[in-house]
Amino acid sequence: MNGVRVSLIALMCLVVVLFVAVGCRSATATPLPSGIRDGDYAIAHYKLRFQGDRFTMLTEYDQEVAVGSFVVSGDRVTFTEVKSPVECKSQDPVYSYQWSFNGKALTFSNADDKCLSRIMLMTENPWVFKG
16 A cells, blocks of 8 residues: 555656646747847846737836736737726827837837837836846
8 A cells, every 4th residue: 555655646746747838838838030039138227028919118116017918920029907007097008119129138219109208117228138
């Protein structure tokens, strides 16, 4: 009976290890279009984090400001927020920008966005890749 119990425990451990391994592999970063890498891009007191087709805007203290998804079409990126900054809550949660990437920083311009504070934050300076 002890041999069966040990085999069952070993089998359960193997299943857990396989689930963890598969989960880690599927969470591997996917390259974004034009060589833009998943990771954090910083400007002043904010970070913009890209992970797959999701984005999160964070304060320097890692507090979420905005959360959602994004889609790239050529040199335009369209963001769809499920959580918006307080000053933009009454605005359309879908907005877009033209963007470029020089290998070190993202630059946003030509906004199709109704939230003035977000436009200023997104376009004032380049977002530098931090990893």
